[in-house]
Amino acid sequence: MQPRHQPSTFEAPDFYGIDDLLSQEHKLVRASIRDFVNREIIPCIEDHAQNATFPANIIPKFGQIGAFGPTLPLEFGGGGLDYISYGLMMQEIERGDSGMRSTVSVQSSLVMWPIFAYGTEEQKQKYLPGLAKGELVGCFGLTEPDHGSNPGGLQSNFIERSDYYLLNGSKLWITNAPIADIAIVWAKNEQGSIRGLIVERGMEGFSTAEIHNKWSLRTSATGELVFQDVKVPKENMLPGSNGLKSPLACLDQARYGIAWGAVGAAMDCYESARHYALERSQFGKTIASFQLTQKKLAEMLTEITKAQLLCWRLGMLKNEDKATTAQISMAKRANVEMALNIAREARQIHGGMGITGEYPIMRHMMNLESVVTYEGTHEIHLLILGYDITGIAAFK
Structure with missing residues (x-):
């Protein structure tokens, strides 16, 4: 359709x-x-x-x-x-x-x-x-079934052998897992330090299972990574990785992109709602002429504009290598919340048509329900900001 x-x-x-x-x-x-x-x-x-x-x-x-x-x-x-x-x-x-x-x-x-x-x-x-x-596809293995917001508690581990590391554990909710040729896997060594390993498809004991029946991110390949005595060559260790700060720095890169991406989803919902409001007639005139519809559109535009300015300034800070984790958290959290609210308001402007696949609204709304949770939940980003403000880590 x-x-x-x-x-x-x-x-x-x-x-x-x-x-x-x-x-x-x-x-x-x-x-x-x-x-x-x-x-x-x-x-x-x-x-x-x-x-x-x-x-x-x-x-x-x-x-x-x-x-x-x-x-x-x-x-x-x-x-x-x-x-x-x-x-x-x-x-x-x-x-x-x-x-x-x-x-x-x-x-x-x-x-x-x-x-x-x-x-x-x-x-x-x-x-x-x-x-x-695009000849190779990769995935990032940090989140585990029992460790999402607390990645430092991960249980995946490896022990050193003569010329390889023996890796065991599992990862869950991994984007690209079912199609990945390689996985960047974060696991603890025998000393309890988190290190990064490059695990290749085809290594014995390494398997990926796809997650089905999702109501959100239905076009994304999402799965699980399982490691059962996987022999990872020592040359596949990322030598510069050391401790939880390494995967968290990666997440800063991804969260930055999410802050911008959410604006795109919001823009699509806003534009669809604006066009629909100008075309749809009720009570002898377009619904765009009603005050409550104009209120929704005006508030959507205001929030998108604020998010655009936030992204632009954050981008300038990134270019200067000055963007902090807390600044990235603020943008990710605020912009995804903004996009989700706009998707919901846009759905109301579309009325019943808003739930159909003829318009992108419900697809964006369902997707954003995942985006507001992954790469750090809505609440965790609040606490990252709270820690930056007070110096007190409320999540420890």
């Missing part, structure tokens, strides 16, 4: 002239990704969501447009772009679908970035070019 909300009608709201703050390169990157989303994602994503299928053919296409590792150096297959460009890419891709942005976020921020940041030269040369092209 083709959505009645066609991509050709999309007009990104820019009430405060934020485009004036962007470079020509930023605008070219955004235009390229926007065209890609209109062409490759929006026409088919509703069918994939309805059928809970992952569009596997999109992986190499993401590689071709430079969506994987865009901020990494050219020598490793990256795009050499800044963080504003990366944010705009995430914004446009999530306008298409949160599941598609999740696929890209994991590959870029949680797989390629830790290899670049913590890996050896040999590891970078071996994995990064293939990941950048």
